[in-house]
Structure formats: structure tokens, C-alpha cells
Amino acid sequence: MKANILIIDDEESIRFSFHRFLAAVGYNVVTAGSYFEALSKMDEMEFDLILADIILDDGWGTDILQEVIQRNLKTRVIIMTAYPTEKTVNASFSMHAIDYLIKPLRQGGLLFFVSKALRQMESGEDEGFDPAGKAYPVAGNEYEHINFTKN
Numbered sequence: 001m002k003a004n005i006l007i008i009d010d011e012e013s014i015r016f017s018f019h020r021f022l023a024a025v026g027y028n029v030v031t032a033g034s035y036f037e038a039l040s041k042m043d044e045m046e047f048d049l050i051l052a053d054i055i056l057d058d059g060w061g062t063d064i065l066q067e068v069i070q071r072n073l074k075t076r077v078i079i080m081t082a083y084p085t086e087k088t089v090n091a092s093f094s095m096h097a098i099d100y101l102i103k104p105l106r107q108g109g110l111l112f113f114v115s116k117a118l119r120q121m122e123s124g125e126d127e128g129f130d131p132a133g134k135a136y137p138v139a140g141n142e143y144e145h146i147n148f149t150k151n
Contacts, residue, residue, distance in 0.1 A: 008031075
């Protein structure tokens, strides 16, 4: 069964590129350019995975996380941003984001983190996820990590 993936980003070029990369490897991909468009798509179908930009024209990626929680969806969410902060990292993981990726994202990095998230979902590895002490991936640079936690 092909995974259903929703990509939420206000930049059309990112939506186009991510759609092309993920559809080419067999995923069902739907895109939304705004928070409210994403809510509409979430009403229309179920998604296995959502990739949400943290800053949207009409909302936040964390608003999408809140919707997933309120709707009690089994959907998992990866937050993406070009502007990482400790505050958005902590907010994202406190609402059970399964990853926090820093743009720009290269094709290989995107595919790696999407397949990792879907594998974790299938095996139940992400249940009870605790990001404490976790380094957050920078998928644009050969999977390097940055660490926002305090030592």
C-alpha cells in the first residue's frame, strides 16, 4: 500500500520539488500552500505523514500538529524550517513531531527522512517518542545534525 503524504509549504517551488521527488518513488503525494488549504485536504483524506513548514502565510506548522492532536489522527508530522530556533524545536517535539528538518532539503535527505518516518510508524518505534537529548537533522547537508539541547 502506498503511503499518503501531505506537503504543506507556502513556497510553490518547494511543493513542486517535494511532490516530484516523493511521487517518483511511489508515494501518493498531495500538496497545500497554506494552513487553511491543508485543513481542507485533511478533511478530504487520511494521511500517513505530513511535512509542514513551520512558517505559513496563514498559520504555523505547529498549528498543524495541534490539529492532528485535536482530531486524534494517526498521522505523523515532520516539521521543516529554514529558520530553526530552540523555541520552535521544543514546541514541535512537545506536540509529538517525529522530526524537525532544516531547509534547504536535498532530494536524498528528504527521501531518507520520509522513509525513516514511515518505517518507524509501521514498526511502532515512534510511539512514546521522547526527543530529550536528540540532535535535530539538517537534511540538506549529508544528514548532519545540530544540537539545540543544553549540556
